[in-house]
Each structure stands twice: as C-alpha cells, then as structure tokens.
Amino acid sequence: MESKLPKGYEPQEVEGRWYAAWEQGGLFHADETSARPHYSIVIPPPNVTGVLHMGHALNNTLQDILVRWKRMTGHEVLWMPGTDHAGIATQNVVEKQLSSQGMDRHALGREKFVERVWQWRQESGGQIINQLKRLGASCDWERERFTMDEGLSQAVREVFVRLFEDGLIYRDNRLINWCPRCHTALSDLEVEHEEKKGHLWHLRYPVVGTERFLVVATTRPETMLGDTAVAVNPEDERYRDLIGQRILLPLVNREIPIIADDYVDREFGSGAVKITPAHDFNDFEVGKRHDLPLVNIFDESGVVNENGGPYAGQERYEARANVVADLENQGLLEKVDDYGNAVGECYRCRSVIEPYMSKQWYVKVKPLAEEAIKAVQDGRTRIVPEQWEKTYFEWMFNIQDWCISRQIWWGHRIPAWFCDDCDQITVSREDVTLCGHCGSSRVRQETDVLDTWFSSALWPFSTMGWPERTETLAKFYPTSCLITGFDILFFWVARMLMMGLKFMGETPFRDVYIHALVRDAQGQKMSKSKGNVIDPLHVIDEYGADAFRFTLAAFAAMGRDIKLSTERIAGYKAFANKLWNAARFALMNLEGFDPAAIDLDRSDLSLADRWILAQLAEVELETGRALGAYRFNETANLLYAFTWNSFCDWYIELAKEDLYGTDEAARERAQGVLYTVLERLLRLLHPLMPFITEEIWQSLPGERPVRFLMEASYPAGGGIPVDTVGAVKMEQVMAVVRAIRNIRGEMNVPPGKGISAVLDCKSEATALVLRENEGYLRALARVDNLSAAVGVSRPEKAATQVAGDVEVLLPLAGLVDIEEEERRLEKEIAKVAKDVEMFAKKLSNEKFVANAPPEVLEKDRGKLRAGEEKLGILQGSLEKIRELR
RNA sequence: GGGCGAAUAGCUCAGCUGGGAGAGCAUCGGCCUUACAAGCCGAGGGUCACAGGUUCGAGCCCUGUUUCGCCCACCA
Helix, strand or coil: CCCCCCCCCHHHHHHHHHHHHHHCCCCCCCCCCCCCCCCEEEECCCEEEEECCHHHHHHHHHHHHHHHHHHHHEEEEECCEEECCHHHHHHHHHHEEEEEEEHHHHHHHHHHHHHHHHHHHHHHHHHHHHHHHHHHCCCCHHHHCCCCHHHHHHHHHHHHHHHHCCCCCCEEEEEEEECCCEEEEEEEEHHEEEEEEEEEEEEEEECCCCCCCEEEECCCCCHHHHHEEEEEEECCCCCCHHHCEEECCCCCCCCCEEEEECCCCCCCCCCCECCCCCCCCCHHHHHHHCCCCCCCCCCCCCCCCHHHHHHCCEHHHHHHHHHHHHHHHHEEEEEEEEEEEEEEEEEECEEEEEEEEEEEEEEECHHHHHHHHHHHCCCCCEEEHHHHHHHHHHHHHCCCCCCCCCCCCCCCHHHHEEEECCCHHHEEEEECCCCCCCCCCEECCCCEEEHHHHHHHCHHHCCCCCCCCHHHHHCCEEEEEEEEEEHHHHHHHHHHHHHHHHHHHHEEEEEEEEEEECCCCCEECCCCCCCCCHHHHHEEEHHHHHHHHHHHHHCCCCCCCEECCCCHHHHHHHHHEEEHHHHHHHHHHCCCHHHHHHHCCCCCCCHHHHHHHHHHHHHHHHHHHHHHCCCCCCHHHHHHHHHHHHHHHHHHHHHHHHHHHHCCCHHHHHHHHHHHHHHHHHHHHHCCHHHHHHHHHHCCCCCCCCCCCHHHHCCCCCCCCCCCCHHHHHHHHHHHHHHHHHHHHCCCCCCCCCCEEEECCCCCCHHHHHCCHHHHEEEEEEEEEEEECCCCCCCCCCCCEECEEEEEEEEECCCCCCCHHHHHHHHHHHHHHHHHHHHHHHHCCCCHHHHHHHHHHHHHEEEEEEEHHHHHHHHHHHHHHHCCC
C-alpha cells in the first residue's frame, strides 16, 4: 500500500502553501453585513519597529486559536490587525540609523526627519506582519491599520478636542520624569524602577555664624548645587535650636534656610535633609509648602547649567564626581556609605530619569477611571483570570493624572495652537491659521506630540472607523475578547477601557484574557543582553508552526509564567508527526472509500467502534467547554491524549483486524468509523494546528461540503451514536489486554512470542464479551490459545493478574517463580485490602453517609464492591499458588 | 512600605465549584509487531513547603510560619 503523503511530516513545504490558499480564498475576511453572530478581537498592535518575539507568538497564537474556533462555530469573525507607531522607540531607531550616517535629526529638521521615519516604515516597518503570517495568524489583513493612519489620526484629534472641551485635558508646570537621552517627558508608567547599588554621601553643611556643621545625607550629591533649604523634623531635639537659622551652601556659597517639616524621618541618615525642589519629587512638595525658590541646575541633556557655577557644562555624573572631590578637599565630606536604592530608568533607552521642571499636557483621569472601574465591577468587562481584577482596581483607585505630551517629533502632534498676541490656546480638529480667541494670525502649533499610548487607547474603535458611525462599529463593537499580557494592563488595557467608555459609551471588550510572560527554561526573562532569547522564527523553521503553536497552548495554563523549553517543543513536533502517520495509515486503508456511504447507526459496529465513538463524543464536548473557558492547556491536553492514546494506541490497533481482513462489510464499517474519527479530530485540532490538519484533510477521499477545513464546522458531539454499554465492554477487554501485557512485561516474554491465556471469569456476561472479542486479545496481546469461561479449568503453574471481574492466568510454566509470585500476590492483596478497609470504614461512618452527596456515595460503594471482588480473586489466586508448593 | 502570586514525582508543570494524586520529559526492563524507532509494550517513583483549624471528607477553604517570584510606591 502506498500513501499519497510522504513518510514524515514536512512543515516547511506545507505551511506557506495553505496560508496563501486561505488568504486568497478570502477566508480571513470579516463581513459586517453578515447575519451571523459576531465575534471580534483587536490585535494588540505590535510596534512597527518590532520583530516577532515569544510574547507576540504566545499572544497571537491564543488569539488565532479563538478566532479559528469561533469561525468554525458559525460566527462572523473579525480579527483586526495593525501596528503601532511607537513614538519614542521608532524615533530612536531612525535616529540611530542617522547617526551611523554621521547625521542627526536636528541637522535634518523636523519635517525632513518625519519624512525619513515614514520612509523607514515603508521599507522595513512591516516585517512583523509577515512573521505573524508564518505563525498562521488569520487576521483580516484587508483591514490592517497603523496608529498614524489618516483615519486614526482623525480619531486622535477628535478625542483630544473633546477631552479638552470637557475640561479633562489641561497644561501644567510641574516636576516630571525627564529622559535626558530621549529629550522628552515620560509618564509615571514609562519609568521603570530598578534597585541599584549606590552610595549615601554624608555632607557637612556649615551653619552661618557658628562653628557648627549640619550633616545631610544624599544619594545625589551633585544636586546640592540646587539646594534651597535644609529640613529637619520639628520634633527633633537635636536640631530644634537650628530651625530658622541659615546654612552657607558650600561650593556655590549661597545662604539657605534651615526649615522644619514632618516629611523628615529622624531615624534616617543624620535626620537632616537637603532640599532640592527642582530635582526631587519630595523636595518639590516640601518646597511648595515652604515657598522655597526652585534652582534648576541642569539643561535638558542632564548637563549642569549656569546655576551650577564652576560646574557648568559638566555632565551630571562628571559633576557628581567633582562635587564630591571638592567637598572632600574642603573637609566637608563626613562619610560615604554603600547604599542601594531604586532609580528610575527610561523604559525605552534605560537612561536614568531626571526629575525636571517643565510645562506639559495632562489628562485628568479620575472621572474616566471611575467609569472604567464600574465597568469591571458590574461585569460588563470580565478580566480572566480573575486575580488580575484586583491588580486592576488597585491601580485604578490610585491613578494619577496622565502626562500625555512628549518632546519628540514622531507621533501625533498635539492639535493646539498658541497665540502670540493674546497668549490664549486654540484647540481644534482642523489645522488653525487664526486664533480662536482674538482672531490673530500669529498662531503657532504646539510642537509636542502625544504619548503613543494615547492613540493605542483608542484602538478598539479607531480601527473600526470612528468617529464615523460605521457598519463595522455597529457589527463588531464592543469586541468579544482582548488577549494580552499583564505587562500592559495599565499602559493599554485600562486606558482602552476609559476611552472606550467615554467615547463609545460602551466597554471595548466583554472579556480580557491576561496571559503569562514567556521565560526561558530557567525561568529568566528573555532578553538580548542575557543572550537567552529564543527566536520564534527559528522555532518555526525547526519544529514547524503547528508544533510551536501547540506547545504555547499547552503551556498557557492560567496565572503562571511559561518556562519555554525546546525539549517540549520537540515533543509536540513528535505529536504532529504522530498525527501525520495516523493519517497516513488511515489513507492507506481508505483507498476508494466513499464517505457518503458512512452509516454510524448500523447495528454491527464493533466494540472498538463503539468505544472510540464514545470517546470522541466526550472529547468534543470537553474541548468546546475548555476553549470557551480560555483553558488552552486543557484543550491541548485533551486532544493530545485522545489522538495519541485513544485513537493511535488503541483504536487503530483494534481496527486493523477488520481493515486488513477479508470481510467486506466489516472492512467498510471500520473504514467509516476510521474516517469519521480522523476527520472530526482534524476539525478539533485545526484551531491549534491549522497547517497540518488542513494538509491531511485535503488528502481525505470523497466530497465535503466546504473547500477548506478552515471553513468546516467545529464538532460538538452531534451525529455520533454513543453506546455506553458497548464502551464499557470494550474497557473490560482492554483491561484484560493490559493485564496480559503487564505479565508479559514482568516475565520478559517477548512481544513476538505467542502465548496461551486462561481467563477465569466471575460472570457469564464478561465471559461472553471476551469470547466474542477474542480477536482483540489475539492481535493486541498475542494470545494464541484462549479459554474464557466461568469456572474454567485452571493451569497448574500460572502468572496471574486481575482485570475487572476476570482473573487472567498465563501458564508460563518455565518462567513462573512460585515464591516470587506468592510475594507479589501478597503485596497486591495488602494494597487492595487496605483500600477495601478504607472504603468500608468510610461507608460505615454514619456522618459520611448522611452528608455526602448521593453520587459520591454511589461511586464509593461501587469502589468497595470492586475492591472486595478483586480481593476475593486475588486471595483465590494466592491459595492456588500455595497449593503448588 | 503596600499589593499579588507560587511551593505537588529526579526535572518542567496540570489538577476548573472540596469527594481515594496526573501528564510530558528523565530513569529502568522488553521490542526494528507491514502508520510512525520522532515509534511500540511494560515498570518504578509523591508526608501535595511547614504548623494549626473548618469539614463526614482538604493538594484545593481559613489562620500562622518559612522560602522564592512579580507588580506598585516620592523616604533623602
């Protein structure tokens, strides 16, 4: 027999072919005019600068599984794809490119630079899209969006203007997080705090008009150049007499006051704190309370400015070294301690953040957050797993105003115009040439752009055509589900909820499924610097997209990080191969078979047929249930076990007798079941393994109602006759097979060697089943001679096992060691007796009988009965053995 | 400082509303049995971190302890 399929599965050859066919067939496209129920997901837009990493792979695999499943359950599915312009990240990439050519953006000018970025995007911005396609992502590519698109830009302006008009956007001059490398403000979220080893310098400040010194402790000695006070705790006796006196600030020789403030912790350091309102968030607050002047000592690159006197022109760390050295020379350095503290870093370039005074735009988020909190509280949006709701609430309750302006060039320029005549601000959807307040033409547009996350926050509706009232919005908003990692729960999810509720009046998604982070096999976060990054594309090349997807699904248990190991992926590649070979077997045995003739209700189905169909029906129901509950790992495990254990290890082996036999009717019947199980299994597996399943499905004989497996319906147990009694009978036969195999294994009887088996049955019904299905025992346990009956004549010397209500005896005269067999039986009896005793005790406990639910009672009674029966059989065996001594 | 999570077989992890502990890998033994050696058959291996409690019954619920991990936060 020759198969059409090659002997091993070759993913590379198959994947591209089917992806192209699906795409050309328009199978990814969503139709807003469809009458089907909708299912929609918007993709978390990857950065245009991005290359596919494990996080993307997991995220998009899960989305694709859901989306393919929902298409198969009769939904009109929209999976909206696109990319994010990623302001700072993208600007940095292009700046680097420029600097490698000896240029910089300032020399180029804003307009030319932005052109350059667009050009970069044109040339190399789309690679991640192609990488998603390699994964099998079935997005509606015709709708692909970019956050800087015309339409999305319009949405950004609309939102900005409306928030401004509602008084929810304002400007303010305050300390912000400033990146001296990127030259821009950052929101609090964009600052990452990392514990760093540093020092605590103790500086001696001379008190004016005395011989005394006041010692202050600081982690940033260079900021002393900007000190405008020293603070002590008002309750601190040590310093009470100094309050109101003055310090002569060393190096810059400026007099500053000694003030009292509760903020100072008496226990920490010396109990005196230098106050630098322009460069520290706490000090800024203290300064406000005491009306202290602000002395800004840095420029926007973190270089000391003219206020730093002799240190002007020095970079901040250079200045630090010099300040410390000079203080030491003057005897003003008391001591230096090692000290660890968390320093803020720019999440894009890792530079240490500088608290910096500047005027920025803010969104007043409290009113928006209130609505977003309500939406989750009342269940309009459900966060899965639920534990993340707490984290969400925790953050939302303590949310601070959102700094949305960035001093970079790549992004949505803020639609606000300043008037040089009346100093008023005009905010507008359209570009402005005249001041909206005084009519002057001397207007200049704000040069700042918006935080990238501002446009991302609109993604669920901006991509669907808002502010127009489009058919797409009507059909697909709110979306059904958002799949994302917890790392952007605040950055993105919370903000989408706020914006969606504000502008659509409806939550943007019914469910939010939060998945884990993908780590390396040691549990380390993957990062380029650690060199432990596994490239998803290499994985796809080596193991195939299906094996990779299946691995990710199998790992995606709720609430835990994923430690990805290539061994595991290799294991699922073997699974793909197993499926492939099962299909090869089926195809070899389905030559010329016409599935139109399948009749599963015929009465001559074999026990194996009845058993596998019952298994199939169950796995279909379970799979649907698991997918509906976002239990991806359970889905994968169910299908893995059914495919490998039930279908391949048992059913295929059991069916060989009929498939290879000469009985035409039996053969056709077995073919029908084989075809049915395989075809439905392919459908079940398709969302997880789209390529291999499509390839096999297309090779199946006969006609099917749709062109592609991708379009087929997802099986849910319908049309399968379930014969529970038959299935149970089969289990009995299988138990006997296992018992015989077990003995063979223990006794080292080679599988090729035929043996005799005597089955001493405790019931006539079981004996009948075993006799009628002798063929299975012959084929699977290599039994040549079989006698199965109640009270069958027993062989003299035999190895025994109990299978249900059957005592299996293998007369292996030469191999059986009587004493060892006796020991084995005694051990087994002890084990079973212990169980029996446990159940008997449990069931004689009145409280248990009174309180336990009936099904539990019934189950335990059954177990007790079975245990007693088994114990009886084993004791009988033991007696017989002992008689031989 | 606040919040969240984890601890189950040698390893990596499942275990959904409480009803006698599972998988994959690894280990050991036997097999080239005509779909598959990327395979087949079999075996061994666990005080479910620790201490209490609730319950007829706890890996699961409650309290405390220990050890890890993550997130948030303005103590110099």
